[in-house]
Amino acid sequence: MNGIFYQIDLLGSAVDATEKNHRVVSQNIANVNTPGYQTKRLDFQKMLEQSQAASQENVTDRDPELPVELPEGLTERLDGNNVNLEQEVAQLKKNALAFQTYSQLLASRITTMRRAISG
Amino acid sequence: MSALPPVASVNVQSPGFSKPAQAINATPPSEQGGDRNIFLDLMAQANDDQLRSEQAIDSLVSGKTEDVQQVVMEVVKAEMSFQVFMEVRNQIIESYDELMRMQF
Numbered sequence: 001m002n003g004i005f006y007q008i009d010l011l012g013s014a015v016d017a018t019e020k021n022h023r024v025v026s027q028n029i030a031n032v033n034t035p036g037y038q039t040k041r042l043d044f045q046k047m048l049e050q051s052q053a054a055s056q057e058n059v060t061d062r063d064p065e066l067p068v069e070l071p072e073g074l075t076e077r078l079d080g081n082n083v084n085l086e087q088e089v090a091q092l093k094k095n096a097l098a099f100q101t102y103s104q105l106l107a108s109r110i111t112t113m114r115r116a117i118s119g
Numbered sequence: 120m121s122a123l124p125p126v127a128s129v130n131v132q133s134p135g136f137s138k139p140a141q142a143i144n145a146t147p148p149s150e151q152g153g154d155r156n157i158f159l160d161l162m163a164q165a166n167d168d169q170l171r172s173e174q175a176i177d178s179l180v181s182g183k184t185e186d187v188q189q190v191v192m193e194v195v196k197a198e199m200s201f202q203v204f205m206e207v208r209n210q211i212i213e214s215y216d217e218l219m220r221m222q223f
Contacts, residue, residue, distance in 0.1 A: 007173055014180045045182060101187055105176055105194060112169075112198055115205060 004113070011106040013051040018099040020047055020066055025095060028088045035079035039088075043067040158207065165197075165204040172197035 024042040031037040046067035054064070074082040175193040178184045 007176060010180055011176065048180070101191075102180070105179075105190070108194055108198060109176075112201055115201070119205070119209075 007109050008106065008113075009052070009055050011102055011109065013048055013055060014102045015099065015106060016051045017042075017044055017047040018095055018102060020051075021095050022092070022099070024066065024068060025088055025091045028083050029085065029092070031081075032083045032085050032088075033081070035081055037081045037083060038070050039074055039083050040068045041071050043069060158211065161204050161207060165200045168193075168197040168200045 021042045021044060024040050028039050050064065050067065074084065076082040172190075172193040175184075175190040179187065179190045184190070
């Protein structure tokens, strides 16, 4: 995929994928006291590919199934819940930083492009 | 001072239209002839910086690198060299206009 919007689309998909990741981690935090709840993780690369494919084909379906998976090796509490609150908050922060990075890179690409166009 | 070369000899790959990996090793067009054109050198360099920053963004998004500050550095450098190029171009055009307005 080439063209002048290649980078903008790529970064847009990355922003989209981080936003979806934020939803998944927030859901984990919201369910920290739900008995039997299992921690979910978003597969970022798969999400990115999915989002890129959606932007290429102009799919209007904005709510496809998210590629989530259940990570192994987490200690389960007595009520069957395995959410580790500290770990999830750390994930949330990490994701927020990624979002910030991608959106700033996107903004800088767009500014450069605008400057190139208007001269 | 040599005249501006014909447009066809400006053999620059534009960013976004090509895979960045192939373009980085392209020689600047002015090295082929005997006379160096500083403006074309500047343009080729700004273009290379753009391509390199695109590659850096690509590898960050695809997870090949985790080095965010390296990527941001590349992008900022590319932005700045592009700004320099635009400014030089504007000055050249401005001086051309100035010459055109001269009354003899």
